[in-house]
Each structure stands twice: as C-alpha cells, then as structure tokens.
Amino acid sequence: AQRVPVRIRLDNQQENIWPAGTTATVVVTGKQDRDESQDSFFRKMAHRLREFG
Secondary structure, eight states: OOOOOOOOOOOOOOOOSSSSTTOOOOOOOTTTTTOOGGOHHHHHHHHHTTTOO
C-alpha cells in the first residue's frame, strides 16, 4: 500500500479527537464511479474489509 499525506477538514469537529499523525483510509469518489448497487454480497464485503488494511 502506498501512503500519501493528505489534509482534510472535518465539518463539525467537536474537539481535537483526531490529532496530527492519525491514520485513515481515504476513498475518492466521483461521478464516474462504477454502479455498486449491482455488486454481489461478497464483492461488497471485500471492499469493506479493504478499508481495514
């Protein structure tokens, strides 16, 4: 996996619960994404598990 530093802004951050150095999985979506509504249960589960590394 590649690590790319990004800066995000949270809309309503209550307090500093996400300090600098916190890691996250970022999924970039847009208008040209594939139609996920037709994916099988297995494919949906595989994509969810991928988020956990």
